[in-house]
Amino acid sequence: MKEIVYIAVGELRYWLRSHLALGGSLVFLMLISITSILTTGHINAENNARVQQQKNAEDTFLTQPDRHPHRMVHYGHYVFRSPPPLATFDPGLDAITGQSIFLEGHRQNTAMFAESGASADLGGLSWLSPALVYQIFAPLIIILLGHGAIAREREAALLTPILSLGVSGYSLVLGKALALLIFIIIIMIPLMVTCTIAVFKGADPIAAGLLFCVYLLYLIVWGIMTLCVSSILHKRSTVLAVLSSCWFIFNLALPSLAVNFVTYTTPLSGKIETDLTLLADLHKVGDGHNINDPAFGQLREQLLKKYNAQSLADLPVNFRGIVAIEGERKLTNVLNSYAARRMAGETQQSQQLANYGWLTPTLAITFISRSIAGTDLANYHRFQKEAEALRFSFVQKLNHAHAEQLSYSDDIQRNKDEASGLKARINASNWKSLGSYHFKKSILSDRVKSAFYSFNILLTWFFEMCIMLFLCARGINS
């Protein structure tokens, strides 16, 4: 066993004396440090901005004067999504999906970008996050360092003399693997720092630890792949060529192709056609502003019968408010069913894409990383659902106030003159029913659950690679 350590130390010494290895590592460490600092700063600023914007939006809503309740329904309100603490490492979908939603009556708005920081004039290039650097560039530096591990010895006719000392092929390969593992742990120091800072900012320590473990596993897969190729092929240049091709295929070609395939095989229905059918469905629900809409005829009859009233003016509640409540309820049901269908479609696409992790470990780690960091599709959907729940609740609270605090006669007179308009208002204290909103990070067990499938894929990659390495080492033995 000692010889494994000696071989590892020998390899580390070689890297320390090689300009290529040192230069490559330095460039990588600079790249990861810069992206870590920039992303952490950016996400923290983003978080502060969202919290502030949310507070401002709430203040604005609350300081509105007495008004007609339905005006407040249309006045609307904003909710903001603050990034989870681990977004400093992997912003995931957060970076490319909207962070704010405008909440108003009768509509479900899509999320918008809260700021113009990532504008189109940046050439469509996306933000380089620490996660992306580890997913894409770390394998490259591992290849750069590790490709010669065994091929170099073979090329320098050192393999036979080394083995003739009584060193087995297994020891040789394990020693090189140990050296590569040490190197991988060294280049993961920036990840540890970023995640530790995130923990101080509120991230779950377990989630941070899990991120470390899965990235370690991912980079080990690359390390083993590198060693396998290095031990099979005879020339360093061929090893490098083969590994670079693997890198290109696994990191660039396959993930993009997978997206193409998924979009082709599992298409989402187009926005325009869904919007048209949605419009038709909404039409059937009836217009909540119009008490004479036949859609509410039955409701009217029921109420008159219930209160034994002759006309709407005799009702103890404001029928316009009742219609608004009923209209919003029905309309929201329709909107929600469409939203659920869209989210299910998106989720299905995402699951299809995750399947391609069997072909490339890069996709597997992408999914695991986003899930654990809390920046995956499920999290984005959660934001949309929470926003919708908030929208529905505040609209209905206002509608209830409309039905209960404003009389029918005052309400229908509201446009007669200025005095009538002033009479058709409710007290501003009602606006408080809005409550305050904060988008919290999802619970850890949910995140782990959604990472589980891709984690199994990555684990399978790891075991497959171990078997490959075992076979390669056995080949060296003789």
Add this chain to the structure above:
Amino acid sequence: MMMLQADSLHIKRANRAALNGINFHVNSGEIYALLGGNGAGKSTTLLSFLGFLKPSQGQVRVKGIEVKSNIAAARKVMTYLPESASLYDHMNAYENLKYFLQLAKRHVTESDIQHALNRVSLNQDSWKIKLRDYSKGMRQKVAIALSILRDTDILLLDEPTSGLDPAAIDEFHALIRDLANNGKAILMVTHDVYGACQVAERIGLLRDGQLVGEFSSHSDAPIDPQIVHSAFLRNK
């Protein structure tokens, strides 16, 4: 005692017969020199003793153990000096020796290493220079120092004197004579007919994977280089 033994050894390389049924042995305390033209199968013979090449027929034995059945045990008792003094360019002589000896599980002191380097008369100024700045002969000296330090019962030396200057060759011959006198068995591949005759007890002549002649020295009368030389050239 028979330390190395080849019994009707056949080896195939790249689907061609590299060794075609050779028989010979090396006793302890003996220097056996293998002579032969390029591609005759000399290096192949050494590699088969080390278990890197498996016999298609016949067998090789090291200290009586069949190599195929226990490669690890066989390698433990043999030192192999490869054809091209294979050492690490990015390390100096000291570091190279230390590294190889660590891997061979052989514990030596600093002074052992200094002693060995002195014995191969490697200039002390160059001990701490990286091997990429060494000449061929200097590298060869380090490789020889390593073979001494391994201190095994058997030495397999593939062209150990290649690149050495005449003085160094004489020193080397004295060195292996000394080792043999201490009971080591030495199998040495060489192209130096005169040197071989000076130092070896026996000489085997290989041609096309076959042992075509064996010459022995007799009490104090070394092998006559003239005879070996003409045998070498015959039928060429």
